[in-house]
Amino acid sequence: QLQLQESGPGLRKSSETLSLTCTVSGGSINSGSFYWGWIRQPPGQGLEWIGTIYYSGSTYYNPSLKSRVTISVDRSKNQFSLKLSSVTAADTAVYYCARHGDGGFSSGWYDYWGQGTLVTVSS
Amino acid sequence: EIVMTQSPATLSVSPGERATLSCRASQSVNSNLAWYQQKPGQAPRLLIYGASTRATGIPARFSGSGSGTEFTLTISSLQSEDFAVYYCQQYNNWPPGYTFGQGNKLEIK
Numbered sequence: 001q002l003q004l005q006e007s008g009p010g011l012r013k014s015s016e017t018l019s020l021t022c023t024v025s026g027g028s029i030n031s032g033s034f035y036w037g038w039i040r041q042p043p044g045q046g047l048e049w050i051g052t053i054y055y056s057g058s059t060y061y062n063p064s065l066k067s068r069v070t071i072s073v074d075r076s077k078n079q080f081s082l083k084l085s086s087v088t089a090a091d092t093a094v095y096y097c098a099r100h101g102d103g104g105f106s107s108g109w110y111d112y113w114g115q116g117t118l119v120t121v122s123s
Numbered sequence: 124e125i126v127m128t129q130s131p132a133t134l135s136v137s138p139g140e141r142a143t144l145s146c147r148a149s150q151s152v153n154s155n156l157a158w159y160q161q162k163p164g165q166a167p168r169l170l171i172y173g174a175s176t177r178a179t180g181i182p183a184r185f186s187g188s189g190s191g192t193e194f195t196l197t198i199s200s201l202q203s204e205d206f207a208v209y210y211c212q213q214y215n216n217w218p219p220g221y222t223f224g225q226g227n228k229l230e231i232k
Binding site (some may be wrong): 046047048049060061062063096098101105106107108109110111113114115116 | 124155157159165166167168169172178179210212214215217218219220221222223224225226
């Protein structure tokens with residue numbers, strides 16, 4: 001059974017960089033069959049797509065966040081990571097990592113999700 | 124950016140009854156639409172993709188329909204575990220990327 005687990009600091013100060021890692025178990029990022037993404041959800045609000053990465057390192061970012069986002073992959077550790085720079089209180093959210101459906105980037109639905117991790121940005 | 128609008132924001136239905144949730148796209152997304160269920164404190168759960176294909180393990184009482192700009196999620200006979208928030212998501216449009224609706228809250232009447 002595929003499992004994803006987010007990890008990283010739960011508290012950041014304004015202007016700092018948020019860094020999270022997603023560890024994949026029960027399957028390999030290197031298989032090449034799937035894309036991997038980050039989604040966030042501010043408290044009490046809806047979902048926002050942050051970006052997506054392929055095992056080769058190809059990335060796709062939400063244009064509204066693109067200037068601050070970097071997603072990378074570490075194939076040796078079966079992990080992918082998110083960095084969001086210059087955070088503000090508006091970046092306070094539960095951050096989820098997830099796997100795209102089978103079939104490549106056009107399979108843009110998410111069939112496996114991590115449990116999510118709350119990151120709070122304080123001033 | 125494609126804007127996804129869900130209605131109603133909140134729907135009150137009795138167990139055993141049918142629930143119909145709507146999702147409208149600001150421009151055509153063809154059939155590139157997914158539905159998710161989210162319960163408090165949990166990650167979203169994929170229900171439907173391709174507008175009408177049930178994900179693995181999803182009960183047959185969940186069905187999706189529509190194409191273009193108008194989509195519907197129907198739950199034929201509500202069970203107690205179905206009361207949750209439901210989100211639609213389009214994945215047709217790159218760039219600029221994927222967008223979600225604001226959610227439908229399904230509550231017990």
